[in-house]
C-alpha cells in the first residue's frame with residue numbers, strides 16, 4: 001500500500017470488504033453500481049430539471065479515481081436510483097431519528113457513511129423477523145426514503161473526502177503532509193492541550209487516551225473510523241508518531257500495543273475519539289460537495305450524534 005492510495009479507510013478487514021453488490025440486497029433495493037449510470041451527466045442540470053438519486057451518485061463517482069467499483073458496500077439500502085430527489089440529508093448513520101428528521105424536512109434522500117442495518121455489508125437475511133429491523137425498513141418504505149451509503153467512494157477520493165472534512169474542521173490542512181494527509185505536524189503542544197483542542201473542535205464530551213498528559217505532541221497520525229489493528233499498529237511502526245488519534249479501536253489489540261510500547265520506553269500516546277465523532281466531519285464534506293454540484297437541491301447535514309453516553 002502506498003501513501004497515494006489513501007489507505008486509511010475506516011474498515012480494513014478484507015473479508016468485510018469482499019462484498020458483491022448483488023448479494024444481500026434487501027427486497028425492493030436495486031442492484032446498483034454494477035450498471036454505471038453513464039447517460040445522465042449532472043453537470044448540465046439546471047434548477048428546473050429533475051435530478052434523480054442516480055444522477056447524484058453518478059456525479060459523485062465521476063470524481064473518484066477508478067470510477068465504479070464492482071465490489072462495494074456503497075449500495076442503496078432502500079428506495080431506488082430513479083427516484084426524483086426533493087431534498088438530501090447527509091449523515092454518519094441513517095438512524096431512526098435521522099430518518100424522522102429527514103421526513104420532517106420533506107427530504108427523501110439520505111446519504112449515509114455507515115451501514116443502515118447493523119453490519120458492514122448490510123446483509124439483512126439474519127434480521128428476518130426482527131422487529132427493530134422491520135420498524136426501520138417500514139419507516140423508510142412508507143415515506144419513500146432512499147438511502148445510499150457513500151463509504152468506499154468518499155474514502156477513495158484523492159485526497160480522501162472524510163480526512164479532508166476532518167482537517168478542515170480541525171483547521172489542520174496547513175499542517176498535513178501532501179502525500180499522506182493523515183500525517184500531521186502541528187506546532188508542539190502537550191497531550192493535555194491536544195485533547196482539549198480535539199474535544200472543543202469536534203464537540204466531544206470525553207475521550208479515552210493512553211499517555212502522559214505533559215508529553216509534547218507534534219507529529220500526529222490521524223486514522224478516523226475503525227482502521228483496525230494492522231493500520232493502527234502498523235502506522236505507529238511505520239511513522240513513529242508522538243500520538244495516534246483513532247476513531248475506534250479493539251481494546252485488546254491497539255491499546256495493549258501502545259501500553260507495552262510505552263512500558264518499553266517509547267514516547268507514543270493514543271487518543272480514542274469515538275468512531276462517529278472521528279468521521280462526522282466527512283458528512284460536512286459531503287454536504288459541501290452537494291451544495292457546490294447541486295445548488296438547486298436543499299441539502300442538510302444532520303449529525304447522527306454519539307450512540308454511547310458517558311456517566
Ligand SMILES: [Zn+2]
Nearest residue numbers: 010162225279
Ligand atoms: Zn469512514
